[in-house]
Amino acid sequence: MLSITLNHFLFLASAVFCLGIFGIIASRNAIKVLLSIEVMLAGVTMAFIAISKYVTPDTLEGQIITIFILTVAAAEAAVGLAILLVVYRNYKTVDMSKFNVLKW
Secondary structure: OOOOOHHHHHHHHHHHHHHHHHHHHHOOEHHHHHHHHHHHHHHHHHHHHHHHHHHOOOOOHHHHHHHHHHHHHHHHHHHHHHHHHHHHHHHOOOEOOOOOOOOO
16 A cells, blocks of 8 residues: 655645746746746645644644735735736736836
């Protein structure tokens, strides 16, 4: 019988995190970049929960940190989408190579 160890979870979390990095690097669409950041935060969340379960199973530190990460991710999505909505209204595109609004 094959048991799932901490290494399996950490490999999955790092694969999800790397997928998010690839999405940021490869995409020019700002909405895809925001979604890729969410995927990266999901990978970090998986790693925290796995480490919490296998290293200190009696405490809830990983789960508490995960709640904070999810809160920050929700705030990031709200602020990011609000900024993108304003940029789209002004420039009629969400292609990041087409606008340089935040550069001065």
